[in-house]
Amino acid sequence: MKNTQLDMGRLAAMDAARADRLLHRVREETLAGRRPPIAPRPVINASWQRMARLGLDPDKGTDTVLLQREELEERRRNTVLSEVMQTLSGGLAGIADASLQIMVITDEQGRVLWRQGNLSVLRKANGICLEEGAAWTERATGTNAVGTALAMDRAVRVHSAEHYVQALHRWTCAAAPLHDPRDQRLLGILDVSGPASSFHPAMLALVDSVARLAEAEMRERHHRSIERLRAVAAPILCRVGGRAIAVDPHGWTAAVTGLAPTERVPLPKSFRAGRVWLPSLGVCAVEPLPGGWLLRVEEEHLPEGPEAAASRVVLDLSRPRRWTVAVSGAAGSWQQELSPRHAELLYALALHRNGRTAAELAEDVFGDRTRTVTVRAEMSRVRRNLAGVLAHRPYRFREEIAVEVLGPERPEDLLPHSTAPAVRAGTVPG
Secondary structure, eight states: OOOOBOOHHHHHHSOHHHHHHHHHHHHHHHHTTSOOSSBOOHHHHHHHHHHHHHTOOTTOOOOOOOOOHHHHHHHHHHOGGGGGHHHHHHHHHHHHHHTTOEEEEEETTSBEEEEEEOHHHHHHHHHTTOSTTOBOSHHHHSSOHHHHHHHHTSOEEEEGGGSSSGGGTTEEEEEEEEEOTTTOOEEEEEEEEEEGGGOOTTHHHHHHHHHHHHHHHHHHHHHHHHHHHHHHHHHHHHHHOSSEEEEOTTOBEEEEESSOOOSBOOOOSSOOSEEEEETTTEEEEEEEETTEEEEEEEESOOOSGGGOSOOEEEEEOOSSSOEEEEEEETTEEEEEEEOHHHHHHHHHHHHOTTOBOHHHHHHHHHSOTTOHHHHHHHHHHHHHHSTTTEETTTBEEOTTSEEEEEOOSSGGGSSTTOOOHHHHTOOOOO
16 A cells, blocks of 8 residues: 555545544554654654654553642632633534533643533543543653643644544544733643544544634733723823833733833733832832832943852753743842743754854744845844843843753753754753
């Protein structure tokens, strides 16, 4: 048989028994290192290769240590997904129940926060540890829709023997990522899972549509909260004079006076009223507002030398999907989460302390020296958040700042899904 690529449409056209046999043979031959009769789908093949590199046993079970009830409740309280549960549940739970499936919502670490659906399938799901508090990353349970959607940051369906772990071969699942529309940060995964025999081919499109609907609701909620804060802050800013900015609890700008407009001011996690140094603004007097903060800029720049605002930067790339940069110095400390692209750029600059031109960074990140316009736009955003830390012409960390990079235990886990040549080289600077 010609080794063509397997696709879900071709599989759906076969009778169930034949399709099942074919999938099992494709998996068996591929995992054994032999040429399968039909090549697995690229997204599945890439996941199987990741599992092989991890040394995951395809015959292992799916048991995992569940979160304690207190930690599970805390994660539920702290995720913005709790605000759109009605949309997620209303869009999918009833359909899942009627079609002998269950709906599952995880956080960005693949931990199941909620599940709803058919009672008999919920009981069966307990048998594979698809329950609240369980871990469903690829590392924990092999190729599966939740874990693979987390890894690829895209909607994925995993059917029957496409699961890496044999214990899941009676299941099919369809999952889509949920992003924070404010900054595109991955929040978690929306998934529908159930017996392979009762799974409808259109379920993936439905899951993805409901995920996009929930993101639209989060975006609208954010816009309304900013408008409420603007209504409160505008008359105050009229009286303040000088330079000031009103932001919501996450740093999104509602109103500004005396400063160039900016979309967001990165705030440290432990933020409170008082005198605070922010890398993007300098020293600010912080006052609470209903639904946010008033930042009065006192000093735009702190002195250089031993009293400089920043003296140390720690770029933490040790975790799979939560990368941060921490800045500390005489004026205090500050930490910011990074997007994948900004993590790549800062990593490249940490590798090259003498600096990189826009063309060199384009080669580091895209493998294409001509993409300088994209690099300059991204570096403008990075430098806006790290004023006093980064210099330009060429782009670099300032010489007086100590830079430390914290990498994962395994070099291959460094920004694992990045295609940037600088990252794939796999060197972590000391």
